[in-house]
Amino acid sequence: MRLATTLGTAAACGLIFAGMSSPSLAAAGDECVKILGYEWSGEKQSMDPADMYSGDDAYHTFAVYNRLVDIDDNFNVSPELATEWSVSPDGLTWTFKLREGVKFHSGKDFSSADVVYTFKRLLDEKTGSGARAVLEFLDPNGIKAVDATTVTFTTPKPVVELPVLISNKFTNIVPEGATADKLQLHGDGTGPFMQEQFTPNAPVRILRKNPNYWNAGQPKAECLRITVAQEAVAGVSAIKAGQVDLMLNVDPSVIPSLKDDPNVQLLETAASNSMTVSMWVDTKPFDDIKVRQALKAVVDRQAMVDTVLLGFGEVGADSPVPINSPASYTKEPPKQDIELAKKLLAEAGYKDGLKFDLYTGEGVPGMVRMAQVFAEMAKPAGFDINVIVTPAESYWDDVWLKKPALTSAWSMRPPGEGLAVAYTQNAKWKETRWERPDYDALLLKANTTVDNAERTKLFQQTGELLAKEGGLILPMFVHQVLALRKGCEGYTPRAQNFNLNFEDLVCK
Amino acid sequence: MPVVKLAIARIGLSAFTLLLVSAIVFLILEILPGDVATRILGRDATPETLELLRNELGLYRPAITRYVGWLANLLHGDLGKSLVSYRPVAEILGPRIYNTVLLSAYAFLIYLPLTIIPALLQAIWRDRPVDHVLSVITLVLLSMPDFLLATILLFTFVVLVPLLPAMSLVDDSSTALDYLRAMTLPAITLAVVMAVYAVRMLRDNLIEVLDADYIKMAELKGLSARRVLLRHALPNALVPTLNVTALNLAYLVGGVVVVERVFSYPGFGNLLVDSLQLRDLPVIEATVMIAALVYVMANLIADLAAVVLNPRLRTG
Numbered sequence: 001m002r003l004a005t006t007l008g009t010a011a012a013c014g015l016i017f018a019g020m021s022s023p024s025l026a027a028a029g030d031e032c033v034k035i036l037g038y039e040w041s042g043e044k045q046s047m048d049p050a051d052m053y054s055g056d057d058a059y060h061t062f063a064v065y066n067r068l069v070d071i072d073d074n075f076n077v078s079p080e081l082a083t084e085w086s087v088s089p090d091g092l093t094w095t096f097k098l099r100e101g102v103k104f105h106s107g108k109d110f111s112s113a114d115v116v117y118t119f120k121r122l123l124d125e126k127t128g129s130g131a132r133a134v135l136e137f138l139d140p141n142g143i144k145a146v147d148a149t150t151v152t153f154t155t156p157k158p159v160v161e162l163p164v165l166i167s168n169k170f171t172n173i174v175p176e177g178a179t180a181d182k183l184q185l186h187g188d189g190t191g192p193f194m195q196e197q198f199t200p201n202a203p204v205r206i207l208r209k210n211p212n213y214w215n216a217g218q219p220k221a222e223c224l225r226i227t228v229a230q231e232a233v234a235g236v237s238a239i240k241a242g243q244v245d246l247m248l249n250v251d252p253s254v255i256p257s258l259k260d261d262p263n264v265q266l267l268e269t270a271a272s273n274s275m276t277v278s279m280w281v282d283t284k285p286f287d288d289i290k291v292r293q294a295l296k297a298v299v300d301r302q303a304m305v306d307t308v309l310l311g312f313g314e315v316g317a318d319s320p321v322p323i324n325s326p327a328s329y330t331k332e333p334p335k336q337d338i339e340l341a342k343k344l345l346a347e348a349g350y351k352d353g354l355k356f357d358l359y360t361g362e363g364v365p366g367m368v369r370m371a372q373v374f375a376e377m378a379k380p381a382g383f384d385i386n387v388i389v390t391p392a393e394s395y396w397d398d399v400w401l402k403k404p405a406l407t408s409a410w411s412m413r414p415p416g417e418g419l420a421v422a423y424t425q426n427a428k429w430k431e432t433r434w435e436r437p438d439y440d441a442l443l444l445k446a447n448t449t450v451d452n453a454e455r456t457k458l459f460q461q462t463g464e465l466l467a468k469e470g471g472l473i474l475p476m477f478v479h480q481v482l483a484l485r486k487g488c489e490g491y492t493p494r495a496q497n498f499n500l501n502f503e504d505l506v507c508k
Numbered sequence: 509m510p511v512v513k514l515a516i517a518r519i520g521l522s523a524f525t526l527l528l529v530s531a532i533v534f535l536i537l538e539i540l541p542g543d544v545a546t547r548i549l550g551r552d553a554t555p556e557t558l559e560l561l562r563n564e565l566g567l568y569r570p571a572i573t574r575y576v577g578w579l580a581n582l583l584h585g586d587l588g589k590s591l592v593s594y595r596p597v598a599e600i601l602g603p604r605i606y607n608t609v610l611l612s613a614y615a616f617l618i619y620l621p622l623t624i625i626p627a628l629l630q631a632i633w634r635d636r637p638v639d640h641v642l643s644v645i646t647l648v649l650l651s652m653p654d655f656l657l658a659t660i661l662l663f664t665f666v667v668l669v670p671l672l673p674a675m676s677l678v679d680d681s682s683t684a685l686d687y688l689r690a691m692t693l694p695a696i697t698l699a700v701v702m703a704v705y706a707v708r709m710l711r712d713n714l715i716e717v718l719d720a721d722y723i724k725m726a727e728l729k730g731l732s733a734r735r736v737l738l739r740h741a742l743p744n745a746l747v748p749t750l751n752v753t754a755l756n757l758a759y760l761v762g763g764v765v766v767v768e769r770v771f772s773y774p775g776f777g778n779l780l781v782d783s784l785q786l787r788d789l790p791v792i793e794a795t796v797m798i799a800a801l802v803y804v805m806a807n808l809i810a811d812l813a814a815v816v817l818n819p820r821l822r823t824g
Binding site: 040042043044053125128130132133197199200201202203204227228229230231233234235237238240241242243244393394397398 | 540541542546548549557560561590592593595600659662663666667670673674675677678679681769770771772774782783785786788791
């Protein structure tokens with residue numbers, strides 16, 4: 001009896017297995033363009049642009065909503081819901097002209113009141129949005145609707161890059177009066193796609209084409225099916241098997257297995273984040289500028305890009321501004337010079353070499369490899385670097401900002417912000433404990449200079465000071481790698497990974 | 509009834525174990541760096557927003573007050589609300605448990621024939637090529653971690669032979685067939701990992717039983733080999749295997765965490781990882797308690813079943 005039962009079960013399983021292979025069985029959203037993300041907000045997933053807990057929320061918010069303006073990888077500004085903008089001669093008031101005839105998905109007309117509401121809401125303490133910290137230069141009372149299609153931002157101090165700074169991940173425009181309770185579950189934007197299926201922490205999101213999108217002809221795709229794979233191996237299998245059309249991030253560990261697949265095209269962003277080795281300039285032995293300069297001289301930057309990032313990156317010059325930016329102080333990356341490093345080390349009083357601990361963790365993919373490669377490169381110059389690998393989960397909580405020498409990573413910011421975020425005296429994250437009033441003064445001057453050429457020059461000087469004397473070794477910038485299925489086209493990857501543009505994406 | 513007395517004693521002990529588990533989980537989360545407020549706000553956190561959120565979430569109350577409060581609510585059947593989404597924990601857990609129970613049941617269905625058939629074959633043709641080949645296979649699988657097995661299956665049935673989805677994404681709108689397709693690879697992974705232990709055990713037990721005098725007796729009486737094997741040997745060999753099966757049930761609770769993660773299956777194990785990353789205490793406590801409950805119950809049932817099936821253990 002028992003054998004008969006088990007055999008019966010086995011047979012049933014076999015039948016089920018056979019039935020499953022039939023291709024006619026399609027899951028919901030199979031006709032859509034299938035997008036695979038890699039970050040996951042879990043229970044915190046929200047349709048409310050004010051939340052943006054992780055990159056995960058951008059997958060839908062940046063398809064459902066629009067911002068006033070868009071910014072490209074070089075921080076050039078282009079129109080979105082605003083068509084033109086200008087600043088008053090004193091630099092205090094910015095005026096934005098809004099696009100006419102735009103409707104929210106609910107049918108409501110878009111107007112200046114929505115813009116004012118959106119920004120005031122983000123600045124309101126009660127909203128609890130992370131936007132409040134990054135928009136602190138705005139005065140809520142200075143945001144005014146002049147008429148239905150004109151908005152002005154008046155700030156207490158001149159903010160020369162205001163259009164760039166108000167285009168962050170939180171500033172998608174929501175309709176006037178929309179509350180968090182409603183927005184978290186039901187998106188109502190002006191964007192190319194409309195919410196069709198969305199529940200926080202559910203595995204599948206489906207967004208449907210907005211037939212009334214203001215940019216005629218867009219979006220090209222009928223619908224988007226968005227899912228997330230938290231394990232790189234599942235993502236790779238999915239795109240290889242054609243179950244995914246666009247993979248928003250290819251982990252460096254799996255690039256080799258996709259590189260030679262004829263059905264998959266790898267796309268590459270411009271510099272999307274920097275990777276650094278950061279030292280406390282107030283702590284021995286790094287308080288000696290010669291030690292810092294020696295450590296900067298040991299790095300073969302191109303070799304590091306090739307080994308750690310498998311070539312998907314670009315070299316850096318110890319400044320958060322990429323070399324190809326006009327604001328970079330140099331066009332040439334520093335060269336490896338072991339003899340110079342030896343000489344500097346001897347001058348600093350370490351004739352017999354110098355030993356120290358370098359903390360790292362896989363807080364960002366590739367960081368551990370970078371630390372190990374760096375230690376190897378420094379060896380011939382007399383450095384004995386002990387690389388200490390710590391758990392990735394707690395790296396930013398336990399190690400970062402708590403150890404005098406460690407690896408770090410920063411997402412791309414406009415020069416004025418990038419040079420400030422960790423390096424001014426009142427910076428929140430003083431990774432290198434670099435405190436220089438002259439540096440701050442120079443940067444402040446740059447950030448308040450209205451003339452473009454003059455400002456660029458000041459940024460160059462600021463960056464050079466940091467690169468030559470600071471405690472920051474920035475050997476490379478990472479290019480994010482994306483994978484697109486053959487037969488799909490129209491996707492331009494952006495360095496700011498939340499800035500997703502699905503408008504032209506289409507698959508045959 | 510000694511069995512009843514034993515059962516009551518064991519149940520009391522189990523309840524105490526669960527209480528201990530909940531306290532330890534609470535303690536560990538207190539010690540772990542980073543709290544739910546820093547997790548929610550991430551790198552956008554400022555001291556003011558953190559302060560605000562922590563007050564709102566009541567994180568400044570002493571740990572013991574929070575623990576006792578949580579325990580009191582639990583005894584009233586209230587699992588609390590997620591600190592992250594403010595949704596009731598029961599509402600979050602419900603569909604996840606449903607998914608995991610389905611997956612486990614499916615895995616168990618595969619597990620049974622996967623255990624009994626190879627063990628029978630090995631016992632019948634012991635020390636013959638069949639036995640050796642199966643032994644090697646089970647040993648190889650035994651020494652393979654579950655995530656590696658999952659990865660191999662993934663590449664085989666998704667990339668090489670595109671039969672099944674790489675990601676097991678199911679939700680309310682999924683049909684029964686969607687579920688079956690989604691669950692097959694994770695279920696096979698779990699079943700194989702469980703079966704390899706049980707096969708070896710059942711084979712040895714069967715061989716031992718087949719050498720026993722009463723089996724010789726049965727054979728001498730002229731019973732068919734089939735009847736001897738299935739009616740006399742197998743039931744007796746199964747008793748010690750029950751313990752392994754109970755332990756396998758317990759493994760299942762941990763195994764689903766890894767396997768659901770690899771296959772992105774929206775079950776209870778995936779929820780545990782998500783909520784741990786967010787330090788979402790009420791969800792973590794609820795999931796761990798349920799895992800512990802399954803673990804304890806599995807062992808309890810195994811012990812009681814062994815007593816019921818084996819009269820010699822009934823004394824005292």
